[in-house]
Amino acid sequence: MRVKFWGTRGSIPTPGRHTLRYGGNTICVELRTDAGQRLILDGGTGLRGLGRALLQETCPLDFHILISHTHWDHTQGIAFFAPMTCPENRITIYATSGTDRHIEEIFAQQMDYANFPVSLEERHGQVVFREIGEEEFIIGNIRVQSCFVNHTILTLGYRIHCGNVCVVYVTDHEPFAPSLYRSDVTDPGLDDIVHAGDRKHVEFLTGADLVIHDAQFTAEELVNRRGWGHSSLEYAVEVCVAARAKQLALIHHDPDRSDEELDHLEAAGQAYARQLGSDLRVSAAAEGMEIKLNETVEELATPGTAQAASVEARHHARILVVDDEPAMVQYLTTVLTRDGYEVLQAMSGYEALAVVREQSPDLVLLDVMMPEMDGFQVLQELRASEEFRDLPVIILTALTAEQDIVRSFEEGVTDYIDKPVTPAVLRARVRRWLLSRDNR
Ligand SMILES: [Zn+2]
Numbered sequence: 001m002r003v004k005f006w007g008t009r010g011s012i013p014t015p016g017r018h019t020l021r022y023g024g025n026t027i028c029v030e031l032r033t034d035a036g037q038r039l040i041l042d043g044g045t046g047l048r049g050l051g052r053a054l055l056q057e058t059c060p061l062d063f064h065i066l067i068s069h070t071h072w073d074h075t076q077g078i079a080f081f082a083p084m085t086c087p088e089n090r091i092t093i094y095a096t097s098g099t100d101r102h103i104e105e106i107f108a109q110q111m112d113y114a115n116f117p118v119s120l121e122e123r124h125g126q127v128v129f130r131e132i133g134e135e136e137f138i139i140g141n142i143r144v145q146s147c148f149v150n151h152t153i154l155t156l157g158y159r160i161h162c163g164n165v166c167v168v169y170v171t172d173h174e175p176f177a178p179s180l181y182r183s184d185v186t187d188p189g190l191d192d193i194v195h196a197g198d199r200k201h202v203e204f205l206t207g208a209d210l211v212i213h214d215a216q217f218t219a220e221e222l223v224n225r226r227g228w229g230h231s232s233l234e235y236a237v238e239v240c241v242a243a244r245a246k247q248l249a250l251i252h253h254d255p256d257r258s259d260e261e262l263d264h265l266e267a268a269g270q271a272y273a274r275q276l277g278s279d280l281r282v283s284a285a286a287e288g289m290e291i292k293l294n295e296t297v298e299e300l301a302t303p304g305t306a307q308a309a310s311v312e313a314r315h316h317a318r319i320l321v322v323d324d325e326p327a328m329v330q331y332l333t334t335v336l337t338r339d340g341y342e343v344l345q346a347m348s349g350y351e352a353l354a355v356v357r358e359q360s361p362d363l364v365l366l367d368v369m370m371p372e373m374d375g376f377q378v379l380q381e382l383r384a385s386e387e388f389r390d391l392p393v394i395i396l397t398a399l400t401a402e403q404d405i406v407r408s409f410e411e412g413v414t415d416y417i418d419k420p421v422t423p424a425v426l427r428a429r430v431r432r433w434l435l436s437r438d439n440r
């Protein structure tokens with residue numbers, strides 16, 4: 001398999017003398033198997049160059065583009081993808097919608113008359129949109145698993161298998177907790193990961209030959225950029241080491257990062273992996289860079305059943321907000337009603353349990369520190385009952401200590417978010433759990 005980077009930048013294209021070597025185009029990665037099958041990961045402005053290169057090949061071509069999410073730095077190249085103008089070509093775009101709109105509608109809007117001169121309908125190539133969630137599917141001789149990651153809108157990471165080769169692509173993902181491992185353990189393993197979301201993330205990366213991972217910031221920079229939905233270099237290295245991945249390509253470079261700074265980042269990442277006792281190879285992805293991975297043919301396993309059955313967001317889902325501070329209840333209600341949810345409110349633990357029993361919400365957002373009955377007691381009551389054992393409960397709290405996060409998962413919470421939370425992150429996390437409520 002051959003992996004080629006056509007765009008490596010995050011957020012916005014950054015042409016100029018300071019980005020000549022690593023490139024200024026936004027994210028686009030091409031995977032080509034030894035059998036000649038092709039997958040495209042994201043459609044940032046780098047997709048334009050890939051499209052021009054593909055014009056040299058004879059029609060008809062069959063393209064599969066896996067989109068992580070619909071932010072413009074991952075989709076802006078779609079309108080400029082030249083193979084889309086050839087009637088014989090067939091293009092399938094896989095994506096998840098972070099809103100109630102279907103993905104076709106979101107892409108059509110990008111090419112609306114006010115934004116672009118040629119509409120999606122006027123394109124001659126056959127374009128098919130496939131809206132996906134967390135699932136497993138086959139494209140030719142490639143097996144793809146998708147997994148929700150932690151961003152400001154619903155975002156998918158992809159785990160791609162072909163023969164014996166495994167490539168994982170994760171961009172626009174923020175660590176769930178400030179540190180990966182519990183600090184009270186000397187030789188930490190998978191069970192010592194603080195947040196269940198980070199543990200699932202490591203599992204998703206397990207044994208990969210190549211992980212292409214967001215590393216927009218350093219750990220120091222990330223402290224003041226929590227809620228922006230991105231990883232640090234250190235986190236990217238730590239999760240790859242924990243997952244025993246062989247190679248890491250850093251991507252989604254910050255627009256302010258110069259070539260020299262990226263050289264330093266690459267060296268720092270490599271040194272950090274060594275410090276952790278790993279022989280993980282670390283490189284900063286550069287436009288035009290190619291990575292070859294040795295493929296041996298293996299029987300393609302039949303896909304498992306989809307892990308998350310539905311990608312239809314529950315438009316009219318009912319969400320219970322529990323907090324003893326009226327201003328917080330009001331704030332959360334305002335944010336959630338933007339997505340059309342019905343919001344129920346409770347100002348105490350007792351009230352929360354009564355509302356759950358009477359009105360059976362689809363999801364609960366639960367504060368911890370409340371007088372008389374705190375969030376942990378509410379959670380215990382819910383998990384002890386047959387009826388609400390699997391009800392998604394997200395703790396939303398000002399408690400950020402590691403032991404509070406660990407305890408919450410031990411008590412059976414679905415997710416843990418610390419305050420303050422941005423409206424975008426809250427909407428993404430809530431939608432994620434409404435889509436796969438049995439995935440705790
Ligand atoms: Zn991005």
Ligand SMILES: [Zn+2]
Nearest residue numbers: 069071151172
């Ligand atoms: Zn994004």
